[in-house]
Amino acid sequence: MTEQLPVPRLYAGYDAGHYTLPDDVVAIRETYQRLEAMPYPKPPRNAWETITDVATDTVDALHNGSKLPDVQRIEQARQAERVYQDALDMMETCYQIAVQRARSVLSRHALAIITEHLRPAHDETWQTYQDAHRILREYGETEPRRLLSAPAKVRKASDTCDLMVDRYRAIRDGYTDLRTRSLPCPEDPNGKYAAVRNYHELHPSRMAMARPAWHDMGTRHYLDWMADHGGQLWLPTPDEQAEAVQAEAHIGQTFTPRAA
Template identity: 60%
Template sequence: MPEIPCLKLYAGHDAGHYTLPDDVLKARDTYRGIEALPYPQPPRNSWETVSDTAEAIVDAVHAGKPVPDLDVIEKARAAERIYQDALDIMGQCQDMAKARTLATLREHALPTLTAHLRPALDETWKTYQDAYRTLIEHGETEPKRLLAAPAKVRKASDTCDLMAARYEAIAAARTDLWLSVRIRCEADPTGKYTFIRNYHTLHTTRWANVRTPWHGLSTRHFLDYMAAHSGQLWLPTPDEQAKAVEAEADLGNPVRRAAGF
């Protein structure tokens, strides 16, 4: 059976990182229900039945007994037809369940983002920032250097780890959903503002070959950088993303600045 769409979206929900609309969950349940239906067992090949019947006829004639009924051959062929019909129907059911799941995900994509993933991100980011401030007040943020730190500080570090894992799940879910239902922001073709509202405030250069300061960082270190530099993490709709692009259109663009835009 083809794999269910948006595995990462559903995985994050199942792990408790965020909620999802009831219809989105119901579509997954229907898909899994179809997936769980037992496949029919293949019947005996009708040509084997033909061969057996021919041998039985020869044996019957040799023994002077009545020849067997040939209806067994038609029954064998009918069983093969029924089996193939069952396979065809199962395939159509699977394709239909996948198509309905995708349609439901597409219909509920924006509500999923704004009413489920976004609140989870906001809560995650606030919790992370609060814990990060505790580490900054202590004077150290690296977990390996906090083994002898006070319990409050070690708890804050553990919270950062938990929130980093939750952030990964939320970001993966949003990416999975957007790719599956083919949503994109035409104003931001490279996706710079997908997760960071003030992208060019943090990284003003427009040179494509200049890496961002957070390039290659682990999720926790990425969040540390954002917390330390007033990064604005978000999950925008395409319209909101386009407005963020426009709001920072002059940053890192010497031509626009020189023209007074």
């Protein structure tokens, strides 16, 4: 099975224009795409079919008293099959090399992708969403279906929220692909702080089965909730994520640490 390029959602967000990526990261994807565009060799005729052809031609020649067929046709057919299989094996190796190079490039640029490309887009998106949401709050309604007769400024704010929802989702998808593959945070194995810096301030319970208030919300309602409750949305590096875990380690504790 042909190896697929890693982090497809990261590239999807880039293709949609939601954020930029380092030149090397873009170039390695282009190399993979050129490889995909290469035509595969056409399969040759099966050697067993050639054997049947030569045998039939031999019987016909004996019957008609004509020249016997060249049995080298069988070896030529086998050689064509070997060349075809070699070409397939070579192409599969090409994909493995291209994917391995892509993984190496992504690993090398992972932190820069977050801090210099995804994060600026994320912060701009979140700020734009909050500004538009504030207009809706001032109007007194946030549900799009109830804004059909609202002033143009309000309807525009709602449309902006929709656009930012799409952009936010694309940025988060790309970040999640990258974080899962290249930047795990051992201190936060469940990724609680991967999206919300002040997770336990908003949801102080430490019970494993306790669901936060935003659990299972759609993206727009999730962003609305965060905007209304002071959610600090971010795209952390693993070190920043670990620091956030430590900063809120005291919140929601159900026991008093034993004195040393």
